[in-house]
Amino acid sequence: MAMAIASSSSIREGDVVIVYERHDRMKAVTVRKGGELQNRFGVFRHDDWIGKPFGSRVVDKKKGSGFVYLLAPSPVLWTLVLSHRTQILYLADISFVICGLELRPGCVVLESGTGSGSLTTSLARAVAPSGHVHTFDFHEPRASLARKDFENNRINNVTVGVRDIQGQGFPEELTDKANAVFLDLPQPWLAVESVLICLRPNASCCSFSPCIEQVQRTCEAFRKYNFVDIRTFEVLLRSYEIRKEFLTDISVNNGEVEDASLPPQKRRRSDSSEKPRPDGGDAPNPSIGAVMARPYAETKGHTGFLTFARCQV
């Protein structure tokens, strides 16, 4: 599977490379002889990449000053760069689902809907090489695009089917085959009976729904079909930014110190403070510098509720 470790090998033609500009600007590029990538930093020729190890920094040809990093693809990076055909699941939910469904190599997982394949990619890696993901979407073009993505990323343990799971349930041949099932459907309660048929004893199902009413109806269905260990969660990730900040020490100079927030020209001069200004300007400013962390001002408030339920033995 390509999203296994490519980092010990060099970049070859046909590889998918994650071109990293900034922590929030990355792009997946398939390497082609003669290919070119143009961005704000310049022009980058694919031919220069071939033979280099993943993790290399490459410089642009035009100005010689812009650079990008070429990173090996992984399900985590793929989720950040993939093209959104639908709303996708992000890392916090993805990782919680995989752990909550107790996935490991060899497991057979069923999923519906495939959507943009964000979770599917992570599921495939979690059960590789001996396990398999059967994923279904009722939208034929989407299923087709997902198949192309998996092929391009050399993921070979996923089967994409076009099927309306809410209406028809999972295919009969999957009866009693699933070690786990994941549902991301508008009306997941309609699929619970089929889930029960597919799940092996003591195996779990996870349903993702943005709305609490959906969750309530799903839990009702789980109870009706005698699932146990029915638990609903929300998970989020709060990200922090860090900066070196200088905070004014007002204890010096009899309580008269420079206002660090004013620009240099507007500050009054004073000789009696002890510490030099961090920017080396004229007026002394007593300050204490340290690396500080604070949450980013913007954060996700909600993605969806994750409900887990286990099939009785």
Add this chain to the structure above:
Amino acid sequence: MEVVKAGSCVLLDINNGEHFVFSRLTPAATVKLGKAKYSLAPVIGCPFGSQFEPKSSSLERSSRAEDNNAGEEEEEEEENAATKDNRNLIDDNTAQTLSAEEIHSMKREGSSGQEIVNALIANSASFESKTTFSQEKYKRKKQKKYAPRVIIRCPTAKSVCEAYFSKTPAKIGFIRVDSLSMILSLANVGEMSNVLVSDMVGGLLTAAVAERLSGFGTVCSVYYTPKAPSLDIVGLFNFDSATSSRIFRVRLSTLLESYNSGLQNGEPAPLVVEQEKNMEDDSGTGKLPQSEQPMDVQPEKAVTEAEQEKDMEDDSGTGKPLQSNPSMDVQPEKAVTEASQTSVSQISENLEPVSTNPTKQRLIQQPSNEDVSDWVKTGFSSLIVGALNADPLKTLQQLLPLLAPSAPFVIYHTYLQPLADCMFALQKERTAVSLQLSEPWMREYQVLPSRTHPHMQMSSTGGYILSGIKTLPQ
């Protein structure tokens, strides 16, 4: 693993999350429910997920169907909800007319727990006037006390983490299950991974990685203290030989020496291990130092009540009064008395032969010289650090050179500041990209008809995670 095998380790979930016990199913293994001990022999051969209840003096399998009796009454709720409330309830302990002595005599006469619960309900003056929801809650409360149940769970990264986090979180460095899941994803653990782990959290990280690899990759647990830290949690997972053959433990100095000699010679060098200044013999002459004995599947010794409380007091560190939760304990493997020897011979006729030497299979391997030089030559494919006493920046500065370029690394810590300082230094050094400092947040909900709300109790922190990707040094 779907069926419980003799000699394996199980997680006993008593009263659905109230109390957890890890137990190795030797013939003498027992579980304490309420005030009595019951043999765990009936559990062997049953599927994971089975529930057992005491019936007279032994455990009997029971169905979990009543767990969901809320489902049957969903339509009734609408009618009853408006008519009952607690305005006339006075909490002066006079509502229950069944006395403690009467309960005792019922027990002596062999009444089942459920019969006692039913008797309590029948003799409760206030029961009828309660709302249906309130009645359910009352029933569950009495059942927990008089009719305890145990569910036999399979030890997995999720179940083990949740059990430890709920009772003795300090032992796993306060890693909550969502944090653990993030760490595993960010480190891209999976097929063909070669994961370097600095595990000072009892072996939880090593075990969780090993479970995700199931033998299709390698996990190498590195340590830098004179005595190797405990990785006992690995022993709880019932790993087969395919998986445990790929779990290694190695000294940091060993890896660094191989790396340094590779640098000098420009090629992978044969491993040269310096003699330790203390008595431990690390030189590969065949004798293992004490700390590197094959990993016994020895559970933590069962501690007495007093010791348990002391452990918990040490862990809390806040001076706040502790809740009287029972602590995590493990059945001792070797507690075979005269009496149980006899019962062993009686029981064993019906069982598959129990392995008499549970330590036969090594759980954690020592790498060969070739292993080490291979790893150092290609570089590990990712790094996970869970070492609360180690400075994150210094740790990374030692371990990043051992990673392959484009390898992800993940450092977990309970404090934010050390990770912030580390991230700042990494940004300046330009040895990594995609740096992210995150705090996982998790909340559980109760979803029941007309009673849907977040749980009243919540964990306030699952620690912090710094992640990034190593770039090729320029």
